Amino acid sequence: MSASKDLFFEIEAQQCSLWIYNQYGLDVNAEDTTGLWNELYDEYIEMLDAEQAEYLWLERHSHNQFFHEFSTDLTTANSLLTLAGNKTQANTTYKLVYAHAVTLLEALISTVVRKLVISEHRLMLNLVTEYDALSKRTIPLKQVAQDPAIVQGIVLKVLSELSFHNVATIREILSAMFGDHMKGLELADIARICNKRHDIVHRNGKTVDDEPIDLSIEDVQQAIHDIEVFAADLKRRVYEALEEKDTKVQP
Incomplete structure (x- = not known):
């Protein structure tokens, strides 16, 4: 994996950890082995997708x-x-x-x-x-x-x-x-x-x-x-x- 991709995923993981903490008060990162990270990461991505869809909807209308x-x-x-x-x-x-x-x-x-x-x-x-x-x-x-x-x-x-x-x-x-x-x-x-x-x-x-x-x-x-x-x-x-x-x- 290229250095730029490594940086991208590192930033995304940091942002996801911050979102998890703000949303649930949990200190969880990508190194978690309990399965909680994967579950909450999927929720984070769904939230981003919803926000992107909302943004595109606003962009399409005046x-x-x-x-x-x-x-x-x-x-x-x-x-x-x-x-x-x-x-x-x-x-x-x-x-x-x-x-x-x-x-x-x-x-x-x-x-x-x-x-x-x-x-x-x-x-x-x-x-x-x-x-x-x-x-x-x-x-x-x-x-x-x-x-x-x-x-x-x-x-x-x-x-x-x-x-x-x-x-x-x-x-x-x-x-x-x-x-x-x-x-x-x-x-x-x-x-x-x-x-x-x-x-x-x-x-x-x-x-x-x-x-x-x-x-x-x-x-x-x-x-x-x-x-x-x-x-x-x-x-x-x-x-x-x-x-x-x-x-x-x-x-």
Whole structure:
């Protein structure tokens, strides 16, 4: 085996050992003879394959497509409200559509942010610099030199673990990435909607005081409207940030 291949496998084994330790708190390396290394190494490779597949999926799509699909899916969700049957069925339908509308928004923000991380280097650097969970990380220069894409990989992994139905997370990530373009972004209505979605999903439609949440079709339609307005404002701000970049590179 060539020296370059030896180095490649040595680096891969080191990265796998680090992943095992971070994931399971186990200090296991390639010299292990119990069979545990082989089992966890296979899991590590599956994780890398999944991350690569996700990266390629993001690469194939545009942020514009994500906004368009969100709008279409939200309209479809709204149309389901008219299909509710009796009172019991209607109550369940309203809760399902309400929760799904929030999920659509969460998916929109997550995918747009991750797409722009891999396509807009400037925005990724903003996020790395301004978001504490990333800016305070320490990465050995040797590791970065061996794999220049490692920073992007870490950013994508951190983002994939966040819940974008958490308003504090939404504000923090968008502010870090887009700076002044997100000043004045109105999140009060979204916070209220996300809180009710939490009651629906985690307590089967009951508040912390065990009071059932009764939704009318008007309640759900208003929530969908508020989500739609927020998404339109977010799209405008994102596009303005991208246009600013394009303007700056003009001679």
